[in-house]
Amino acid sequence: MSLFPPSAETPVAGAAVPGPRRRSWRLRLLAVPGTLWVLLALVIGFTLVDPRFLASANLQGLAYALSPLLLVATGMTLVILTRGIDLSSASVVGLSGVATGLALHFAWPVPAAALLGLAVGTGCGLMNGMLVSVGRVAPFVATLGTTGVGAGVAIYLTNGTPVVGFGPTISTLGSGAVGPVPTAFVLAGAVFLAFAAVLGGTRFGAHVRAVGGNPEATRLAGIAGRRVVATVYGLAGLLSALAALLILARDDSAAPRPAVGIEFDAIAAVVLGGASFDDGRGSLWGTLAGAATIALVRNGLTYTGIPTNWQLPVTGTVIILAIAAANLQQRHLRRVRDSWS
Amino acid sequence: MTRLVVPATRVVALVILCGALAVAAPAFLTADNVINVLRQASLLVVLSAGLTLVVLTAGIDLSVAAVVALTATVAGGVMANDVAWPLACLAGIGVGAAAGALNGGLVALVGLPAFLATFGVLYVAQGLAQGAAGSQTYSGFPPAFLFLARGDILGVPVLILLAAAVAGSCALLANRTAFGRELYVIGANQVAARLSGVPVRRRLLVVYTLSGGLAGAAGLLFAARVDGASADISTDLLLPTLTVVVIGGTSLFGGEGGIGGTVLGALLTAVLLNGMNLLDISSSLQLAAMGVLVVAAVLIDGATSRLRVARPSQLSTVPSAPTR
Numbered sequence: 204m205s206l207f208p209p210s211a212e213t214p215v216a217g218a219a220v221p222g223p224r225r226r227s228w229r230l231r232l233l234a235v236p237g238t239l240w241v242l243l244a245l246v247i248g249f250t251l252v253d254p255r256f257l258a259s260a261n262l263q264g265l266a267y268a269l270s271p272l273l274l275v276a277t278g279m280t281l282v283i284l285t286r287g288i289d290l291s292s293a294s295v296v297g298l299s300g301v302a303t304g305l306a307l308h309f310a311w312p313v314p315a316a317a318l319l320g321l322a323v324g325t326g327c328g329l330m331n332g333m334l335v336s337v338g339r340v341a342p343f344v345a346t347l348g349t350t351g352v353g354a355g356v357a358i359y360l361t362n363g364t365p366v367v368g369f370g371p372t373i374s375t376l377g378s379g380a381v382g383p384v385p386t387a388f389v390l391a392g393a394v395f396l397a398f399a400a401v402l403g404g405t406r407f408g409a410h411v412r413a414v415g416g417n418p419e420a421t422r423l424a425g426i427a428g429r430r431v432v433a434t435v436y437g438l439a440g441l442l443s444a445l446a447a448l449l450i451l452a453r454d455d456s457a458a459p460r461p462a463v464g465i466e467f468d469a470i471a472a473v474v475l476g477g478a479s480f481d482d483g484r485g486s487l488w489g490t491l492a493g494a495a496t497i498a499l500v501r502n503g504l505t506y507t508g509i510p511t512n513w514q515l516p517v518t519g520t521v522i523i524l525a526i527a528a529a530n531l532q533q534r535h536l537r538r539v540r541d542s543w544s
Numbered sequence: 545m546t547r548l549v550v551p552a553t554r555v556v557a558l559v560i561l562c563g564a565l566a567v568a569a570p571a572f573l574t575a576d577n578v579i580n581v582l583r584q585a586s587l588l589v590v591l592s593a594g595l596t597l598v599v600l601t602a603g604i605d606l607s608v609a610a611v612v613a614l615t616a617t618v619a620g621g622v623m624a625n626d627v628a629w630p631l632a633c634l635a636g637i638g639v640g641a642a643a644g645a646l647n648g649g650l651v652a653l654v655g656l657p658a659f660l661a662t663f664g665v666l667y668v669a670q671g672l673a674q675g676a677a678g679s680q681t682y683s684g685f686p687p688a689f690l691f692l693a694r695g696d697i698l699g700v701p702v703l704i705l706l707a708a709a710v711a712g713s714c715a716l717l718a719n720r721t722a723f724g725r726e727l728y729v730i731g732a733n734q735v736a737a738r739l740s741g742v743p744v745r746r747r748l749l750v751v752y753t754l755s756g757g758l759a760g761a762a763g764l765l766f767a768a769r770v771d772g773a774s775a776d777i778s779t780d781l782l783l784p785t786l787t788v789v790v791i792g793g794t795s796l797f798g799g800e801g802g803i804g805g806t807v808l809g810a811l812l813t814a815v816l817l818n819g820m821n822l823l824d825i826s827s828s829l830q831l832a833a834m835g836v837l838v839v840a841a842v843l844i845d846g847a848t849s850r851l852r853v854a855r856p857s858q859l860s861t862v863p864s865a866p867t868r
Contacts, residue, residue, distance in 0.1 A: 355835065359828040512674065516668050
């Protein structure tokens with residue numbers, strides 16, 4: 204039993220932290236700064252190895268690489284907050300990119316083609332959402348199935364080769380910049396901020412946290428948990444489609460499998476950001492730090508001279524170690540927190 | 545009696561499927577094709593047997609396909625350096641077991657969710673395979689090695705004998721040993737298992753290592769079958785493997801199913817894949833079909849599981865009474 208009466212600001216969902224609010228802030232921040240320190244260390248380390256790391260050309264490349272990941276990781280955060288997972292991001296990116304690419308190839312106007320891609324991505328996401336919420340299919344299976352369907356259809360539609368030949372509008376979108384900042388990054392940043400506002404400041408955002416934090420209480424409170432879950436997966440699909448548009452603009456082509464492993468990076472970003480899989484804790488700002496870390500690791504590795512062949516397993520191992528460490532830290536935190544109640 | 549209902553429906557489905565294919569594709573019932581299907585099913589059995597045991601504990605191993613690629617490239621690379629093939633096989637299985645042990649450690653000791661841990665190992669294994677082998681394909685393996693997947697003993701393909709041995713031993717392990725019983729209990733209710741004295745973490749470590757080791761063996765057999773080992777030998781193999789286990793009746797919720805179901809699932813999946821090939825369905829659409837199939841199988845499993853066994857809501861925190 205709590206020693207202190209619940210305050211008016213006690214959150215609706217998730218385990219309320221007993222004790223003065225001062226201590227709870229410190230606890231909630233404990234998970235994230237670890238990643239921020241790692242981020243800082245990486246930046247310093249890579250700059251020491253090769254000062255060209257901080258050159259504007261490299262930073263712009265970093266921003267380009269970060270943009271699709273940030274979008275996908277935003278959607279992944281929402282999904283993980285509902286105790287789910289989305290393994291289909293790469294395939295949804297591929298399929299919606301292919302849809303847009305084929306539309307552009309057939310001389311559709313750019314806005315219409317983009318809308319088609321977004322619709323395809325959202326549709327895939329909603330399919331995931333329905334399978335998870337109504338069909339009660341385990342999220343990893345549902346999204347794994349979507350991976351197969353998305354990749355299969357995308358490869359079939361393109362015969363395995365990327366779609367090319369778009370107009371000049373696309374390239375300006377892809378390589379344009381607002382001052383020194385690439386347009387793609389501005390777009391990704393704006394979308395990210397919008398979602399941060401939704402998650403933190405709207406009733407829907409509170410419902411998302413509620414579903415993951417305590418599904419039983421959510422149900423008893425009359426919140427339409429299934430609709431929230433389905434919407435969250437739909438949003439993840441929408442964000443993957445947006446990422447596909449960015450990639451299409453950057454590459455000036457639409458490949459059926461353009462971003463292999465992006466869901467792995469996105470999950471890693473979310474976990475590094477301090478989210479947990481089974482009680483709806485996490486924040487988009489943490490995900491931002493995590494995504495930046497992942498992008499930095501991938502980008503900076505090219506400066507260390509490790510042969511390209513080995514970069515994938517190296518980053519994979521680093522990420523697994525980071526996830527394991529974050530998880531152990533989470534459990535330690537939980538034990539400390541539980542010992543107070 | 546109810547225990548026989550589930551396999552019976554699979555057998556019926558298999559018969560219907562074979563019948564439909566025999567009509568739609570005359571080449572299906574030729575002796576060559578049937579042996580081909582049985583070989584494919586045997587490969588799937590070896591690959592999925594360990595996975596079945598993992599799923600029995602309400603876990604999952606998404607890395608099996610990547611482990612196949614890794615062990616195939618490791619063994620291929622070893623043999624390309626003129627090392628004796630039995631040593632190469634040992635190396636391959638060892639690598640698979642190591643990957644499995646890593647999975648087990650992440651799940652049992654670190655406490656990561658199984659899908660996440662094995663998903664991570666999937667990427668590391670695939671990355672290692674690509675890092676070690678690059679884009680090359682090892683080939684020209686010794687005939688004795690190829691015999692494992694291509695030869696016959698007294699008219700019966702060696703692959704089928706190997707699959708039968710693997711399936712038989714895993715079935716014995718699951719049904720006739722305390723270890724197997726403990727796996728079922730862990731799957732049905734992990735908390736109750738732990739409170740009953742089952743060394744849950746140790747069992748999970750073992751079962752994931754077994755899954756990795758068997759995936760490694762399967763990788764060797766895949767390489768032997770096509771006389772080639774490359775990093776992309778097992779692209780898109782994950783979905784069929786999951787399908788085999790779920791279609792066979794082993795529930796992803798744990799505590800139900802077994803190797804017998806997996807064998808039937810392997811036959812069904814092999815027939816399906818073969819049929820799609822004979823009907824000239826492009827491999828990309830086959831991939832999409834596998835995606836639909838695995839989801840459909842899990843949907844049906846979820847729906848019927850609530851009919852068969854009273855199971856507490858996965859989201860509830862109230863521990864359930866043991867169901868078996």
